[in-house]
Structures are given as structure tokens and as C-alpha cells.
Amino acid sequence: MNQDIHCIGCGVSIQTERPGELGFTPPSALEKEEVICQRCFRLKHYNEVQDVELSDQDFLDILHAIGSTDSLVVKIIDIFDFNGSWIPGIQRFAGRNQVLLIGNKVDLLPKSTNKNKLIQWMKAQSREMGLTPVDILLVSAEKGLGIQEALGQIETYRQGRDVYVVGCTNVGKSTFINQVIKTAAGREEVITTSHVPGTTLDMIEIPLDDGKKLVDTPGIMNHHQMAHVVSKKALKTITPKKEIKPRVYQLNERQTLFFGGLARLDYIQGGRRSIICYLSNSLDIHRTKLEKADDLYEKHAGGMLQPPNKNELEDFPELVRHEFSIKSDQTDIVFSGLGWVTVKEKGANIAAYAPKGVSVLLRPSLI
Ligand code: GDP
Structure with a gap:
């Protein structure tokens, strides 16, 4: 067992004994400075995805732990799938921590969309679902739109605390964090991104300048989304x-x-x-x-x-x-x-x- 080594792609614990299970990597790969699990390796080089084996309960346990931290929670939703990408009970997970709501994939909406109106709409919808975000931002992680501003707001609201980034699978959380890393530190493509929901596992910690950290949490699957009933091609x-x-x-x-x-x-x-x-x-x-x-x-x-x-x-x-x-x-x-x-x-x-x-x-x- 190699419990203390984590995949730089998805954050899962690396193991070398059970091929086909989560975190497997051939022993030879351990000699590299940055270890990537076989699943992320395949995804990266062959665009091929293996199924996720973590249960919903595992995801929920991880999220529950956030409530007992003193941190800023950054919640990412997919603006094209606002309701499907909402994490039910997010206010409970966050505990007393403030939640900054980020609507990703804004590039998908017609250019004529009134952004201020959209933010008001998000505010009203959030309130209806029991969340009062400290602020609401729109970004396109893929196009790099609004990332600088988001970083600025995260800095403003975290006030020296850790940051937990949460979101359902497929909202573009990994893409967002990759952009954050790229913008903040000039490192590219260290987290797995893909089309298929459920590819970000376990927690990944990214150190911040003041000794604090930005933590990427696993994505929760929302089972009532179309993504779960159609093929990868569809x-x-x-x-x-x-x-x-x-x-x-x-x-x-x-x-x-x-x-x-x-x-x-x-x-x-x-x-x-x-x-x-x-x-x-x-x-x-x-x-x-x-x-x-x-x-x-x-x-x-x-x-x-x-x-x-x-x-x-x-x-x-x-x-x-x-x-x-x-x-x-x-x-x-x-x-x-x-x-x-x-x-x-x-x-x-x-x-x-x-x-x-x-x-x-x-x-x-x-x-
Ligand atoms: P995660 O499961 O939340 O980590 O999501 P990923 O970062 O893997 O992204 C899921 C899918 O959404 C991928 O196909 C990305 O290319 C796509 N995606 C991510 N960000 C954006 C965005 O800003 N705009 C658009 N159009 N697609 C995005």
C-alpha cells in the first residue's frame, strides 16, 4: 500500500496491488516525481474513462467534514444545468462558513443574456433552495472568462482562511481549478477534466501563498440528470x-x-x-x-x-x-x-x- 501518495490528476490514493481498482498505478510509475493513477493516465492520453466506484455516501461524508472547518466554501454550478447541478442541502454542508456561488459555462448562454439579471435570478433561486451566498459570480472556466475576478473575490472573502471548492460532477470544477492554478502559479493541466460525470475523486489540496490551502472536493453525482441515462456518445x-x-x-x-x-x-x-x-x-x-x-x-x-x-x-x-x-x-x-x-x-x-x-x-x- 502507498496510502500517502496521491494522484496529481484526480487526488485519489495511489495503490499498486489491485489493477482495475481506484488509484492503481504500475509500481514503476512510483519513481516519477508526480504520480498519476492509471485511470487518469488513460483519460489524459487515450481519452478513455473508467467507471467511478465511490458511493454517494463517501461523497457526502467528505462534504460533511467541510462543515466543521473554518473556511470559505466556493460552490460551482453549471449555468446550463442550474437545477441539476445544485447540491441539495449545501447550506448544511457549509455549516457556518460563507458560500461564494460561481455560475460556470456562461459562454454557453446567448451573448445577449443580461448578466445582472441572471445574477439576480441566481440569487432568488438560491434563496428558494435555502442558500444565501455571500456573492455570486459568472465565469467560463474553459474560456478563462471571469477567472481573475473570481480569484480576487475568493481572496476578499476568505480572509486568511482555507478555501473548499465544491460542485456536482461535470460542472467544470476541475477546469476552474486548473484555470486558478494556471493564473495563480503558471502550472497547467494538473487535474483531470472530461466529458463524463464523476471523474474527480477525493480531495486535492493546492497550497496558497499564506500557508493556507485551496481544496478541490469530489463531485457529487445528481442521479436525476440526463447524463446518467445516455451513452457517452449521446x-x-x-x-x-x-x-x-x-x-x-x-x-x-x-x-x-x-x-x-x-x-x-x-x-x-x-x-x-x-x-x-x-x-x-x-x-x-x-x-x-x-x-x-x-x-x-x-x-x-x-x-x-x-x-x-x-x-x-x-x-x-x-x-x-x-x-x-x-x-x-x-x-x-x-x-x-x-x-x-x-x-x-x-x-x-x-x-x-x-x-x-x-x-x-x-x-x-x-x-
Ligand atoms: P468536473 O467534473 O466538475 O471536474 O468537470 P470538468 O472540469 O471535468 O468539466 C466537465 C465538462 O465541462 C468538460 O467537458 C469541460 O470541457 C466542460 N466545461 C468546463 N468548463 C466549461 C466552460 O466554462 N464552458 C463550457 N462550455 N464547458 C466547460
Whole structure:
């Protein structure tokens, strides 16, 4: 056992005895100054991911420990998947510590998005979920936008204390920390980043100038996200990579939209109206009549309606129907991890379908 050596990629304890388990590395690799586990090695060099073996309870135990520290908690969320990337009970984890909320992937939102309004929206949503952040910032970790400012704010609020960075898997936490390291110390790419949720394990400590540390915590999986029911290939299609182009549909009553074969929206009643779809630009939208929708799905799921493709269809969960009556203007119907649809005016009856296990919810519109 080599309990005291940690992988510089994911932070997991290195072991040399059990190939295929977490933290394995061939003994020869231990001679290197910076040890990387085989899993991170593969990810880095072959873009190949192995599954995560830590349980939710392990993640939660680690997060609970933060409550007993005296620190600043930096919570990162994915602005494209605000609800799906929220850590339930975060205020409890943080204990008495202040929480700085950072919305990442702001590059995905249309450029015309009003950032101040968005921050107000995040504030209101946070409050509804029981969190009062000390401040809210928007960044794009990938594009390096807002990183300097975030560093400045972290410095301001931490007041000589340690910093714990928390977030769900896939929010871009590793990318953010890599940027922080790059900006602060000029070291590049020392933490694993990837498309697949669940690739950051255990804690990684990064020393700060005053002897304190910035700690990267493991990402918690939110099981109701689309990412957990689709294949890795499909995940690439549904994860937006650049600015989302909103797609506007003028719908008549009893018309249906399919989002690939992953989700469906039936516009049942409420007069002719426009709805706006915020989804990855690579995901095809098909319009049809409501009475033809079941047949169309039956015949074309895996073909015209994909992802999932034909091979993936067998393991793909059934679509579950959720019916809503829209009672407020500017309402989003959110398909967790896939995107959302904005309904501008109240008075619509809509059914939204998502794979079993993926949550669908209403919220005041983000944009
Ligand atoms: P972690 O699981 O939270 O550590 O997330 P990663 O840092 O591994 O990032 C997850 C995915 O999000 C990767 O595909 C990243 O390329 C992507 N990503 C991270 N930051 C950004 C960002 O600012 N904008 C966009 N568009 N994608 C990002």
C-alpha cells in the first residue's frame, strides 16, 4: 500500500496491488516525481474513462467534514444545468462558513443574456433552495472568462482562511481549478477534466501563498440528470460546446416537439404561441402532430429520432409523461441536464416527457 501518495490528476490514493481498482498505478510509475493513477493516465492520453466506484455516501461524508472547518466554501454550478447541478442541502454542508456561488459555462448562454439579471435570478433561486451566498459570480472556466475576478473575490472573502471548492460532477470544477492554478502559479493541466460525470475523486489540496490551502472536493453525482441515462456518445451530442442558439417554434395546439429521441413536449392547449428551446445546437428537434407522436416515436426512435441510436435503444429508459399547466408568464420547463423550453405567456397546458429517472421541473425563466 502507498496510502500517502496521491494522484496529481484526480487526488485519489495511489495503490499498486489491485489493477482495475481506484488509484492503481504500475509500481514503476512510483519513481516519477508526480504520480498519476492509471485511470487518469488513460483519460489524459487515450481519452478513455473508467467507471467511478465511490458511493454517494463517501461523497457526502467528505462534504460533511467541510462543515466543521473554518473556511470559505466556493460552490460551482453549471449555468446550463442550474437545477441539476445544485447540491441539495449545501447550506448544511457549509455549516457556518460563507458560500461564494460561481455560475460556470456562461459562454454557453446567448451573448445577449443580461448578466445582472441572471445574477439576480441566481440569487432568488438560491434563496428558494435555502442558500444565501455571500456573492455570486459568472465565469467560463474553459474560456478563462471571469477567472481573475473570481480569484480576487475568493481572496476578499476568505480572509486568511482555507478555501473548499465544491460542485456536482461535470460542472467544470476541475477546469476552474486548473484555470486558478494556471493564473495563480503558471502550472497547467494538473487535474483531470472530461466529458463524463464523476471523474474527480477525493480531495486535492493546492497550497496558497499564506500557508493556507485551496481544496478541490469530489463531485457529487445528481442521479436525476440526463447524463446518467445516455451513452457517452449521446452525452457529447447533448452537452453544448458553444453558445446556444435559441430555437423558436410557433406552435398550434396539439403539436408535439421531439428532442432527438430523448425527450418530448406536447403542446396541448392555450392557442397559437411561440416557445423557445434552449438545447445543444447539435440536438435535432422534430415537430409533428400530437395524434401522430406516439406512432412516430414507435417507428423512428433510434433512427430519425436520436440519440439514443438503435443499439442504445434497448437500455434506454421509457419516457415518462409530466403534465403542467403554465400559470405564470416567462416560465421555463427544464429537462434536467438536457436544457429547457421557455413559455412566454401563461395559460398553456403542456406535457413534457423525459426518460424515467430524469427530472422535469418548472422555474421562472433564466433568460
Ligand atoms: P468536473 O467534473 O466538475 O471536474 O468537470 P470538468 O472540469 O471535468 O468539466 C466537465 C465538462 O465541462 C468538460 O467537458 C469541460 O470541457 C466542460 N466545461 C468546463 N468548463 C466549461 C466552460 O466554462 N464552458 C463550457 N462550455 N464547458 C466547460
